[in-house]
Amino acid sequence: MTASSPSPLRRWLPWVLIVAAGLILPIVLPPFRLNLLGRFLSLGIVALGIDLIWGFTGMLSLGQGIFFALGGYAIGMFLSLDNLEPGKLPEFFDLYGVKELPGFWQPFASPLFTFFAIWVIPAVVAGLLGFLVFRNRIKGVYFSILTQAALLVFFNFFNGQQKLINGTNGLKTDTARIFGELVGSDLMQRYLFVITVVLTVGAWLLCRWLTTGRFGDALIAIRDDEPRMRFTGYNPTTYKTLVFAVAGGLAGVSGALYTVQSGIISPQFMAVPFSIEMVIWVAVGGRGTLIGAVLGAVVINYAKSLVSEQLPETWLFIQGGLFLLVVTALPDGLVGWWRLGGPAKLQAMVGWPPRTATYPSLDLDPALRSEQGEGKP
Amino acid sequence: MSSRSAPSADQPLLELRSVSVSFDGFWALNDLNLVLAPGELRAVIGPNGAGKTTFLDVITGKVKPTKGDVMFRGRSLVGTAEHRIARLGIGRKFQTPRVYQNLTPRRNLELAVSGNPSPFHLLFGGLESPARERVQHLLGVVGLEPFSNQPAGGLSHGQKQWLEIAMLVAQDPDLLLVDEPVAGLTDEETGRTADLLKQLSGDHTVLVIEHDMDFIRQLDSQVTVLHEGHVLCEGPMDEVQSDPRVIEVYLGVETDDLDSVENIA
Ligand SMILES: Nc1ncnc2c1ncn2[C@@H]1O[C@H](COP(=O)(O)OP(=O)(O)O)[C@@H](O)[C@H]1O
Ligand SMILES: [Mg+2]
Numbered sequence: 001m002t003a004s005s006p007s008p009l010r011r012w013l014p015w016v017l018i019v020a021a022g023l024i025l026p027i028v029l030p031p032f033r034l035n036l037l038g039r040f041l042s043l044g045i046v047a048l049g050i051d052l053i054w055g056f057t058g059m060l061s062l063g064q065g066i067f068f069a070l071g072g073y074a075i076g077m078f079l080s081l082d083n084l085e086p087g088k089l090p091e092f093f094d095l096y097g098v099k100e101l102p103g104f105w106q107p108f109a110s111p112l113f114t115f116f117a118i119w120v121i122p123a124v125v126a127g128l129l130g131f132l133v134f135r136n137r138i139k140g141v142y143f144s145i146l147t148q149a150a151l152l153v154f155f156n157f158f159n160g161q162q163k164l165i166n167g168t169n170g171l172k173t174d175t176a177r178i179f180g181e182l183v184g185s186d187l188m189q190r191y192l193f194v195i196t197v198v199l200t201v202g203a204w205l206l207c208r209w210l211t212t213g214r215f216g217d218a219l220i221a222i223r224d225d226e227p228r229m230r231f232t233g234y235n236p237t238t239y240k241t242l243v244f245a246v247a248g249g250l251a252g253v254s255g256a257l258y259t260v261q262s263g264i265i266s267p268q269f270m271a272v273p274f275s276i277e278m279v280i281w282v283a284v285g286g287r288g289t290l291i292g293a294v295l296g297a298v299v300i301n302y303a304k305s306l307v308s309e310q311l312p313e314t315w316l317f318i319q320g321g322l323f324l325l326v327v328t329a330l331p332d333g334l335v336g337w338w339r340l341g342g343p344a345k346l347q348a349m350v351g352w353p354p355r356t357a358t359y360p361s362l363d364l365d366p367a368l369r370s371e372q373g374e375g376k377p
Numbered sequence: 378m379s380s381r382s383a384p385s386a387d388q389p390l391l392e393l394r395s396v397s398v399s400f401d402g403f404w405a406l407n408d409l410n411l412v413l414a415p416g417e418l419r420a421v422i423g424p425n426g427a428g429k430t431t432f433l434d435v436i437t438g439k440v441k442p443t444k445g446d447v448m449f450r451g452r453s454l455v456g457t458a459e460h461r462i463a464r465l466g467i468g469r470k471f472q473t474p475r476v477y478q479n480l481t482p483r484r485n486l487e488l489a490v491s492g493n494p495s496p497f498h499l500l501f502g503g504l505e506s507p508a509r510e511r512v513q514h515l516l517g518v519v520g521l522e523p524f525s526n527q528p529a530g531g532l533s534h535g536q537k538q539w540l541e542i543a544m545l546v547a548q549d550p551d552l553l554l555v556d557e558p559v560a561g562l563t564d565e566e567t568g569r570t571a572d573l574l575k576q577l578s579g580d581h582t583v584l585v586i587e588h589d590m591d592f593i594r595q596l597d598s599q600v601t602v603l604h605e606g607h608v609l610c611e612g613p614m615d616e617v618q619s620d621p622r623v624i625e626v627y628l629g630v631e632t633d634d635l636d637s638v639e640n641i642a
Contacts, residue, residue, distance in 0.1 A: 214491070215499040217484045221477040228475045230459035231437055231468070232548060234494040242496055 049247030058223030063147030071252025126248025170266025286333025468550030478530030
């Protein structure tokens with residue numbers, strides 16, 4: 001952790017790449033691909049939250065879809081109301097004979113309210129749910145089951161509420177307008193892509209800040225031995241509630257970005273398999289690595305869309321196989337494997353000499369190599 | 378934790394009043410009475426299953442007494458959450474060493490040394506330099522400096538024991554409860570642990586549970602013998618060792634062969 005500071009190039013290269021990607025990809029990628037990439041990148045944000053609570057704090061939530069969908073519905077309701085002629089209601093209300101806008105819809109007419117609702121509402125719901133669960137010391141498998149049960153409750157509730165929120169059909173956002181521009185238009189989607197890149201980087205920075213200092217140490221300590229923390233004077237309930245709320249807020253942002261780039265929010269976002277997939281992205285990318293969560297989300301979903309274009313039926317098998325492979329062969333995920341010198345080991349296995357840098361003798365001398373190895377985090 | 382009010386001389390720091398603990402009808406502690414004066418060093422011995430660990434569980438809030446009361450500085454601890462009891466100034470080392478495996482020894486100690494356990498303090502407040510120096514000093518004392526930056530999970534059993542003792546010292550509680558600190562340590566390390574605990578007493582009140590009779594003798598303190606959940610006898614080591622009831626408990630027969638007691642223990 002106290003390794004010598006990386007060279008300026010290594011330090012700045014990722015940032016240069018991110019900025020370049022944010023500026024260049026929207027120009028060079030065809031709109032369809034750009035939109036896909038933007039959607040998958042926004043899924044990286046909910047994955048970051050899962051890494052925070054699972055990878056670092058040891059709480060496996062199978063219910064992040066709740067908070068993801070709450071963020072999606074917040075933006076969906078705002079877009080349904082935006083640019084309506086005065087006195088009119090969103091179309092679906094007519095179908096059910098609703099004449100007056102339900103009270104809880106009203107604040108979503110305000111962009112400012114919506115801006116906060118996207119992340120504050122999921123964070124508060126997560127915080128309340130988390131507090132009740134953690135205070136009663138529900139942990140491990142029981143926690144996972146409970147989050148999944150909560151997910152089902154939300155799923156069924158939203159599905160059944162035609163008159164309030166259009167039930168199964170959900171809310172469409174593609175045909176809505178914002179600042180006079182169609183949300184589904186290519187131009188708008190390009191802006192949304194850039195916003196997604198910025199927010200993903202922001203979410204990553206937030207998680208990094210939370211996990212690198214002593215607060216992060218406390219999270220790891222809770223994962224390693226929660227009772228021990230209590231006997232040192234720490235109250236794990238506070239810490240767990242806090243990170244669970246942060247993960248909920250991130251899920252909300254993720255859901256909002258995903259919604260506007262997919263064109264719809266529906267209770268399907270709270271379906272059980274989707275929330276389990278989120279966990280798989282993090283496991284495959286690498287638990288406790290942050291960047292692995294984002295990579296896992298993007299890579300798996302991109303692979304999914306490629307495979308589904310060709311052979312739709314095979315994707316579930318590929319995804320299952322990938323998960324099994326990671327659990328058995330790469331317990332630290334792709335990023336963990338990479339950081340622990342995986343590529344070099346693979347090269348050695350295949351029989352190639354390791355790639356050497358400027359001073360081959362330095363790199364090849366076993367004594368020096370072992371010394372260098374120690375500095376690695 | 379650092380601001381400790383000076384207890385009056387005649388008030389005991391810790392007092393257990395007829396504490397009994399029942400696990401589904403099995404009485405692990407049975408009408409246990411014990412008084413600790415401020416600054417005292419006390420050893421607690423007893424055969425396996427005598428209830429020694431349960432006795433610490435009751436003080437630290439892990440187990441609620443079925444009957445009786447635990448008083449700390451004249452205040453009842455019964456029903457208080459573990460972390461609040463810890464904040465009152467009671468620290469504990471566990472029988473099997475429990476350190477945070479994925480954190481380095483330095484970071485283990487930095488968590489223990491923190492005066493303020495709130496998340497906001499950990500996020501926004503840095504570690505003050507006296508605390509930093511304390512951590513560095515303790516790493517030196519327990520000989521873990523060379524290992525200070527690698528995960529504690531890779532330490533040997535003895536090193537983990539010492540790390541946990543160091544964590545307890547870093548926490549700087551008024552009352553230190555130490556469960557079998559020298560299990561798995563070498564003779565030399567055992568001697569150093571005894572010295573360390575003796576040094577701590579005076580400023581701190583220390584209660585040590587141990588099986589190792591040599592170690593108890595090195596502590597040179599009052600000894601309490603636990604048996605079947607209650608106090609069998611109390612006194613200096615020599616006196617306790619020659620008590621026929623203690624010999625009977627340890628050997629199952631009446632004898633005056635003191636060496637045998639040591640062998641069994
Ligand atoms: N949580 C528990 N549930 C049931 N029995 C327990 C529990 N904890 C301890 N015991 C029993 O209480 C007795 C005392 O245990 P313990 O305090 O660990 O003894 P010691 O530390 O002196 O060896 C033992 O017989 C043990 O089996
Ligand atoms: Mg014990």
